[in-house]
Amino acid sequence: MAINTRILLAARPDGPPKPDDFRIEDAPVPEPAEGEILLKILYLSLDPYMRGRMSAAKSYAAPVEIGAVMEGGTVARVEKSRHPHYAEGDIVLSHSGWQSYALSDGRGLRKLDPAVAPVSTALGVLGMPGFTAWSGLLIIGQPKPGETVVVAAASGAVGSVVGQIARIRGARTVGIAGGEEKCAWVRDELGFDAAVDHRAPDFERQLAAACPDGIDVYFENVGGKVWDAVFPLLNTYARVPVCGLISAYNARPGENGGQDRLPGFFRAVLTRSLQVRGFIQREFADRFPEFHREAAHWIASGQLRYREDIVDGLANAPQSFIGLLEGRNFGKLLIRVSHEGGIQSGVHSIGIVTPL
Template identity: 65%
Template sequence: MSAVTSTRVVLAARPHGEPTTDNFRIETAQVPSPADGQLLLRTVYLSLDPYMRGRMSAAESYAEPVEVGDTMVGATVSQVVESRSPRIEPGAYVLAYSGWQSHALVDGNAVRVLDPDRAPLSTAVGVLGMPGFTAYSGLLKIGRPQPGETVVVAAASGPVGSAVGQIARIRGARAVGIAGGPDKCAFVRDELGFDAAIDHRAPDFAEQLKAAVPDGIDVYFENVGGAVTAAVLPLLNLYARIPVCGLVSQYNAASMPEGPDRLPGFMGLVLTKSLTIRGFIQSEFVQAMYADFERDATRWIGEGSLKYREDVVDGLENAPTAFLGMLHGKNFGKLVVRVGPERA
């Protein structure tokens, strides 16, 4: 097969503070035929996730940054165009980590084959993929909700937060979601079945949250940080658990926040309320929990107790704008870019 032309989105420059479209550049490049053991992939769906903002920075983190000039990273659902792997046939669909590009060469051992008849292909980067597993592992391993307890989750209409609240309900806990705007709150409450949903943009947000948790908060699943966390902290119960999944409100900060140092007060709260706070990256739980997650999540979706919503954007060229909007909460559900048709 002759070389394939791939369109890709590269990191043009590292952002200082809030990123803009100038931090991205669209290029084309030739992708050669695969060598032994490799696959040539055609991207169908690209997942856009908040962690990608951290990969644009050179600051020390849990993963290596994207280098300037390199393709932006990301999980994809792709179809195999050409295979030199003995275990994967052309035409198969795979979950890969091939990034923001229309075509890619990958190692055949680095992908997971998907069954398109089992579930919609896009769910492999959503409710049945990394976001769903993040919710499952962080809540059950760190949050450990018990029947009758109260679980609060920020960004509750998003792919992680929506799953956290529903899994909490499945485990017999109360679920209180925090979301941005009346439409998202109505979705969280009326469609996902949370016990309450609070709009963090409301002027009396802190008072509404307090009223929604009359018995306090036993588990706070942290996705946001900032003002939302400040409203949650006084409501935490003795022995409350806080899985720290993300801090999206702080990702674009270019300097320390103004005002007094709140760390001593926070540490005093950790001590007096015997809080458990643990940051995590979902990959650390994959070996121990992923098989259970796939079994449980597939069953819950079939039963209707785990619902999901996707926000699909068409065209790889629209990925930068969609990503920037996500950092401001403009997406409604799991943000996915449809790069190409499911069937070539």
């Protein structure tokens, strides 16, 4: 009998998540009712936003309840169908969470064509992370040819796409990443003009040297000491799309260093006419088809490259997610939940992916 392995939220983390904050359980595979389909999960996306879902603090989305399946984007195969628009064997993008099977009534699904691109890309460069990069940079950042664009977490699923799109649009691109290996990949493989290691003891000096004309667009993914180094370099009229603040996701309430820096921040916003704009990619959902056309063209032409870090086995999701928040992944982090389905992924456990 097939078993549905599920990973549940067992406790709300106090600081960094721990393995005990998750619970793995096995349950019978559900049967679809009339109008439903049974999905077999092939890939699960792990993303930083999931840390916020583990907290009960007020946010832009409801938290995962204690005892509920951890949420997340997935690529799945239709195992059984009692739905008129889906047939057994269809491959779909879904939001089924951390489990090996899920029921769906068809709402929110998108069919994928494995012949067009590896299906895993629907969770990365051609999915939510890629669209986050595209919408935040082009709609909010609006880089102009010759301007300097800096992006934090530049080797990650979002940051790597931000920098490449900025380069395609004619901007000078500087990436910030953790470690020489990631910096070398950003610089030598993705074509960034410069890459700076935020772990370097002279990080601030290196960043200033890489941005001799200041920074016109800063795509914020990290916060913390990276923001501290970027902030003095922002030019008048600089634009700052705020996508994430991963350095603070594991902070306990009140852990801000004991210093009120808000007055200085607002003074700079006023005197340098800065535009600082937080966003959630779904607010630009009507632009997704435009993004998908452009990104697919850039991948086909070799202008946009991507990397996937794939871990086998759903049971490894908690530890892999903990590592994601510590920067241990290299590229878009995915869990390969099942090898079944006859899908050619075209991916390596860690490596640059060549589109089909």
